[in-house]
Amino acid sequence: MLRVAVVGSGPSGVYAAQTLTQQREVPGVRVDVLDRLPAPYGLVRYGVAPDHEKIKSLQGSLRTVLEDERIRFLGNVEVGGELLPTARLLELYHAVVYCVGAARDRLLGIPGEERAGVHSATAFVSWYSGHPDTDPGAFDLTGVRSAVVIGAGNVAVDVTRMLARGAAELAPTDMPQAALGALGASGVREVHMVARRGPSQGKFTTKELRELGTLPGVGIRVEEAELALDPAYADPGAALPAVNRRNVEALRGWAASPPAEADRRIRLRFFLRPVEVLGDPDGGVSGVRFERTAPDERGAVTGTGGYEDIPAELVLRSVGYQGVPLPGLPFDPVTATVPHAAGRVLREGRASVGEYVAGWIKRGPTGVIGTNRPCAKETASSLLQDAGVLARRDLPEDPLPALRAAGLHPVEWPGWLAIESAEAALGRSLGRRSVKIPDWPGLLTAAHPTPP
Structure with a gap:
């Protein structure tokens, strides 16, 4: 028997377990x-916007994998900390x-x-997604009239949409009650989504943009x-990939239509680079100063020396993600990834026996959810090629007692099912569907209910 630990239960981790x-x-x-x-489920639970039910339905596929009798889910287990160093994990x-x-x-x-x-847009997404590391009361939007979102990817589109949506449209989702109440009491009337480059270079997908x-x-x-200002704007069909071309066409249609009268407005801005966050005497935000940019011959943009101030009481930056070092693993600070060869962790240029990576910590924050499948498959293939060497080591029959002896309190699959039941009951009590429990005590209490 080959016993493998997969650290992380998002798509890349589940796909790796499935392949193995x-x-x-x-x-x-x-x-x-x-x-x-x-x-479980990583960013599918805590990163996908609650109103994107089709994408969130991927949880069903991940669930099927985690219910396989050859796979065991152990939540509430932090790897790399004092209780479970990476070296100890490799002993188990x-x-x-x-x-x-x-x-x-x-x-x-x-x-x-x-x-x-x-x-960060990450913090805002974690808040409305009910991530237990985020204070449920982290965002008070009652005094916000104008918000600026800096970025031109799908996360920027998501947070722009959530700021502009009405609470009645979000009530059927699993959004935590506190976040739903805060968005319902929001004073936001205008959201500016601002990109430093042009429309043909946006990283958002057309479906999310049109939404x-x-x-x-x-x-x-x-x-x-x-x-x-975008050189590709005049004739997008000639040089642009299909997604970028459709993005430009959608933006062209909005630009040609007179703005409709509405309670709230979204303004999509391009060729503006943030240079300073402006503030009030109390240390809050009053706006953002942008420099007008222009495309150059290299396909990048340069500053023009012209400036524009956009008033705002809330600023969300959505300019990408980075991996963070995990104690005990090598880390490349330039790429913010773990050095590897086909998924095998490299220490001083040589493959470290028994250690592998998959997902964003392997390749960087690129691709969509489906990109994790071939990435995980490559890593799993490398591991299986090494199986003859790996299986020679004698291990404890079951690592779970050792994890508990170290002071950890794993949440097994029945505990997760108990959390699901508690969230469904919370939703019924609020006249909604299932509602996320957004804090650690609530989740752990639900997972390990006190016997009557």
Whole structure:
């Protein structure tokens, strides 16, 4: 039997576990999927917007994998900490696959970024998604009239949409009650989504972009003059990939239509680079100063020396993610990934026996959810090629007693099912569908209920 630990229960971790157990070349593989959180599914649970039910339905596929008898879910297990160092984990398993994602957002690196009212889009997403590391009361939007979202990817589109949506549209989702109440009491009337480059270089997908134009009571405004600065704008069909071409066509349609009267408005801005967060005397945010950019001959943009201030009481930066070092694993600070060769962790240029990576910590924060499947398959294939060497080590019959002896309190699959039941009951009590429990005590109490 080959016993493997997969650290992380998001798509890359689950796909790695699935590949390892469903192949036939190495029989008898057993996988423990460990997660720091008591709930599985990673960013599918805590990163996908609650109103994107089709994408969130992927949880059903991940659930089917985790219910396989050859796979065991162990939540509430933090790897790399004092209780479970990475070296100890390798003493309990023949191999360890780290699928820990990219947990840190990038900074803008501009003056005023430290002001109250400036947040990462990651923090905002975690808040409305009920991540237990986030204070349920972290965002008070009652005094916010104008918000600026800096970025041009799907996360930027998500947070823009959530700021503009009405609470009645979000009530059927699993959003925590506190976040739903805060968005319902929001004073936001205008959301500016601002990109430093042009419309043809946006990283959002067309479906998510077009969704902004379907929100009830929300108007879209796009500046034709800003779109025209993009060299590809005049003839997008000639040089652009299909997705970028469709994005430009959607923006062109909005720019050609007069803004409709609406309670709330989304403004999509291009060729503006943030240079300073402006503030009030109390240390809060009053706006963002942008420099107008222009495309250059290299396909990048350069500053023009012209500036524009956009008033705002809330600023969300959405300019990418970075991996963070896990104690005990090598880390490349330039790429913010773990050095590897086909998924095998490299220490001083040589493959470390029994250690592997998959997902964003392997390749960086690129691709969509489906990209994790071939990435995980490559890593699993490398592990299986090494199986003859890995299986020679004698291990404890079951690592679970050792984890408990170290002071850990794993949440097994029945504990997760108890959390699901508690969230369904919470939703019924609020007249809603299932509602997420957004805090550690609530999750752990639900997972380990006190016997009557």
